[in-house]
Amino acid sequence: QSQLVESGGGLVESGGSLRLSCTASGFFYTMAWFRQAPGKEREGIACINTETKESTYAFSAAGRFTIAAPDNIKNTVQLQMTSLKPEDTATYYCAASPWTYVCRDRKPADFDEWGQGTQVTVSS
Numbered sequence: 001q002s003q004l005v006e007s008g009g010g011l012v013e014s015g016g017s018l019r020l021s022c023t024a025s026g027f028f029y030t031m032a033w034f035r036q037a038p039g040k041e042r043e044g045i046a047c048i049n050t051e052t053k054e055s056t057y058a059f060s061a062a063g064r065f066t067i068a069a070p071d072n073i074k075n076t077v078q079l080q081m082t083s084l085k086p087e088d089t090a091t092y093y094c095a096a097s098p099w100t101y102v103c104r105d106r107k108p109a110d111f112d113e114w115g116q117g118t119q120v121t122v123s124s
Contacts, residue, residue: 009118022094035090044106
């Protein structure tokens, strides 16, 4: 059973916004969001050190998506997505790692825990 539970996916029109949320059953130094569209590789789009709040983004997400780990919501990471485009359509996965350096490269292999995924569909 996954230690990560995601919520917030859905259908939105192009230009719209969505917020994804992921709650972990315990503490992880690093939490991230990945996405995978049919026929494409899993892409690490946003990553955050839950203590320092330092974050990194894929080029495709920078300037439109914001990852946050609110101090008042325990073991939770959120992804605020704005100016959504049809090409953002994918299954979005929350991931967590006990290591602090993995945000640099956002490689799936560096993350030990995964959520079950939530679908985001952006209509044109």
